[in-house]
Amino acid sequence: xxxxxxxxxxxxxxxxxxxTDFMLMVxxxxxxxxxxxxxxxxxxxxxxxxxERIYRDNEFYSEVNRLLDFLCHEVVPNSKEVSLTDAAxxxxxxxxxxxxxxRLNRSMQNTFGSLYGLNNNCIDKAFEIRxxxxxxxxxxxxxxxxxKISDYSFFKKVVMDHDDIVISSFYGCxxxxxxxxxxxxxxxxxxxxxxxxxxxxxxxxxxxxxxxKSGLYLALSAFGPIFAYLSQERPNMSKxxxxxxxxxxxxxxxxxxxxxxxxxxxxxxxxxxxxxxxxLQGKISFDNVQKRLLYNPxxxxxxxxxxxxxxxxxxxxxxxAFLKFVIPFQPxxxxxxxDTKYIPLLIxxxxxxxIHPANQVxxxxxxxxxxxxxxxxxxxxxxxxxLFNQCSNLVMDGSIxxxxxxxxxxxxxxxxxxxxxxxxxxxxxxxxxxxxxxxxIFEEKLKLFDKVNGIV
Numbered sequence: 266x267x268x269x270x271x272x273x274x275x276x277x278x279x280x281x282x283x284x285t286d287f288m289l290m291v292x293x294x295x296x297x298x299x300x301x302x303x304x305x306x307x308x309x310x311x312x313x314x315x316x317e318r319i320y321r322d323n324e325f326y327s328e329v330n331r332l333l334d335f336l337c338h339e340v341v342p343n344s345k346e347v348s349l350t351d352a353a354x355x356x357x358x359x360x361x362x363x364x365x366x367x368r369l370n371r372s373m374q375n376t377f378g379s380l381y382g383l384n385n386n387c388i389d390k391a392f393e394i395r396x397x398x399x400x401x402x403x404x405x406x407x408x409x410x411x412x413k414i415s416d417y418s419f420f421k422k423v424v425m426d427h428d429d430i431v432i433s434s435f436y437g438c439x440x441x442x443x444x445x446x447x448x449x450x451x452x453x454x455x456x457x458x459x460x461x462x463x464x465x466x467x468x469x470x471x472x473x474x475x476x477x478k479s480g481l482y483l484a485l486s487a488f489g490p491i492f493a494y495l496s497q498e499r500p501n502m503s504k505x506x507x508x509x510x511x512x513x514x515x516x517x518x519x520x521x522x523x524x525x526x527x528x529x530x531x532x533x534x535x536x537x538x539x540x541x542x543x544x545l546q547g548k549i550s551f552d553n554v555q556k557r558l559l560y561n562p563x564x565x566x567x568x569x570x571x572x573x574x575x576x577x578x579x580x581x582x583x584x585x586a587f588l589k590f591v592i593p594f595q596p597x598x599x600x601x602x603x604d605t606k607y608i609p610l611l612i613x614x615x616x617x618x619x620i621h622p623a624n625q626v627x628x629x630x631x632x633x634x635x636x637x638x639x640x641x642x643x644x645x646x647x648x649x650x651x652l653f654n655q656c657s658n659l660v661m662d663g664s665i666x667x668x669x670x671x672x673x674x675x676x677x678x679x680x681x682x683x684x685x686x687x688x689x690x691x692x693x694x695x696x697x698x699x700x701x702x703x704x705x706i707f708e709e710k711l712k713l714f715d716k717v718n719g720i721v
Contacts, residue, residue, distance in 0.1 A: 266398040268308055272385040273392045274300045277681030281305050281644075283468055283610075285671045287636045289656055290646045291698045292675035296682040298646040299476070301675070302612050305644070306473045306514050307372045308394060309610065313471065313598035315365045349423040357419045361403060370411050375513040381410045385681045468642060469597035469607035472521065473514040474584055476614040476646075521591045522558065522583060527551035530593035533640065537588040539631050544624050545578055549585045558582050576619040581628070584613065592641075610642040617649035625651045633659050637666065650699040657693030667691070674698050 266283045270276055276297040281288065290298050370380070377383055384392050384407060392407040393415070406415035511519075527550065530537075541548050547562040559568045560578055571579045592609050616632070617625045629652050635641045647653060656672070659665040672687040672694045688695040 266396065268305055269395040269397075270301060270304050271393045271395070272388065272390045272681070273297070273304065274383055274385065275677065275682050276300055276675075277385060277388070277678075277683045279673075279675070279682075279684045282671075283309075283642075284669070286642050286669035287633070287665060288644045288671045288673060289653070289694075290644065290673050290675065291648070291653060291687075292682070293677065294648075296675040296677050298675055299614060302473070302614065302644055302646060303376055303512070303514055304373075304394065306471060306612055307369070307376060308396065309468065309471045310517075311365060311369045311372055312396075313468070315368060350420055353423040354417060354419050358403075358414055358417050361417075362414060366405070366412065366414065369405065372513050373412065375516075377512070379410065380407055380412070383407065388680050467607045468610045470592075470595050470609045472587060472592060472609060472611050473518055474587065474611070474613045474616075475515055475518060476618060518583075522586055523556045525551050525586070525590040525594075527553050527590060528594070529589050532593040533588040533635075536631055536635050536640070537585050540581065540585050540588075540628070544620075544627055545581055545585065547578070549582050549589060551586065551590055558586055577621070577624065580619040581624075584616065587611070588635075606639060608639060608641055610644070612644045614646045615648060616645060617647060617652050622649075622651040625649055626655045629655050630659065630664070633665050637664060650703065653694070653696070653699060657696075660689060661691065661693045 268281045268283075270279045272278075274297055275295060279297070279301045281301075290301070292298055373380055380392075384390070392412075393404055394412065395404045396402065400418075402416075402418045403414060404416040405412040407413075408415070537549075545560070547560055547565075550559045550561060550568065551557070552559055552568075558571055560571060560574045560582060561568050571582055574582075592611070595609075597607055613632075616628060620628065632643060632645070633656070636643050645652075653672075656665060660667050660670065667689045670689055672689055674685045674687055674697055675682045676685050685697065687697060
């Protein structure tokens with residue numbers, strides 16, 4: 266499945282393919298990295314959570330039944346073959362509109378506020394999201410302050426004769442089904458979509474860890490989960506309630522952390538234990554009474570609130586908690602396919618924050634191993650050359666599979682930021698982001714040496 270974002274905030278165009286197991290995003294400040302990963306998070310979350318509404322939409326089944334009854338009794342007896350292409354595509358479009366579009370707009374508004382000002386201000390074009398999977402596709406475009414379906418392509422051809430319905434898709438597949446029961450076939454593109462089976466590893470859930478994880482966690486803890494919940498319900502309130510606006514990915518992050526029961530996972534034990542032993546130098550636990558994370562330094566009996574720990578501990582603890590208490594205990598949201606393994610997609614913004622370079626290197630090795638072992642898919646945004654260069658080394662030694670890894674530079678220009686794929690081969694990742702600054706600093710140092718030595 267490919268998600269394409271166009272004309273959004275500072276972004277001209279950005280594309281994400283769920284077949285990618287590990288994506289590293291770099292770039293200057295204010296080029297749209299957070300915008301991009303927030304939209305990816307919202308789109309995948311909305312569609313994964315929306316699958317139940319899709320398959321319980323009685324109006325869709327009633328509409329298909331009415332259409333078939335009309336064709337069988339009024340049209341087909343007097344004709345050899347009847348085209349259902351337009352009607353089938355229209356039915357799926359309306360199904361999307363009833364079940365998913367409102368939720369998509371709600372999540373976007375929860376996260377970005379009013380959508381009126383979110384078009385790219387460098388060019389006069391509307392914000393749009395294009396989603397393509399297995400030859401099917403749908404485009405949502407901003408119009409009148411809301412995202413609406415502007416283009417769609419579900420079926421290439423659907424025809425009905427006296428006995429059968431023949432359905433042809435845009436990627437070459439043709440299905441013939443008895444005309445009494447076509448509903449499951451007409452829903453085939455949606456089954457494909459919600460499975461997100463674009464690689465050996467499908468996505469069964471999605472999680473977002475923001476930048477400044479420690480500060481956000483501590484600030485939200487001070488106000489309690491009530492604000493996070495109310496923030497998500499704001500569009501449904503009949504009266505104005507003055508509460509802090511909390512973007513949906515952040516409120517999800519906090520609610521996940523505070524709804525844990527403190528039971529440690531065995532699935533990710535190897536990985537969070539590595540973080541605790543080699544980076545944190547202590548254990549992370551969860552207080553079920555106060556609903557807070559605690560830190561127990563090695564060789565002590567202390568259980569410290571994160572507000573009383575170092576900035577490094579407070580920053581790494583939420584990631585550790587997600588692996589230890591959250592991700593393994595969430596239900597799968599994908600339709601299961603026998604030939605696909607389903608794993609979560611984890612988005613982490615700036616995992617290097619407040620962390621010494623030596624620990625940045627340790628952390629990215631652990632995260633890369635999680636991906637390599639097939640435990641997670643991963644998207645990281647980063648401003649760290651240490652993290653970037655260690656990823657490059659991990660590509661070279663095979664710890665990161667270069668064929669399922671993508672490194673992207675969001676580069677600004679006069680029409681907005683565009684994604685530039687950095688070349689990845691057996692020699693690592695081509696650096697077009699950090700190297701110029703490093704060279705400038707080095708050249709400045711050489712000039713200062715000359716000045717100190719009286720050469721200039």
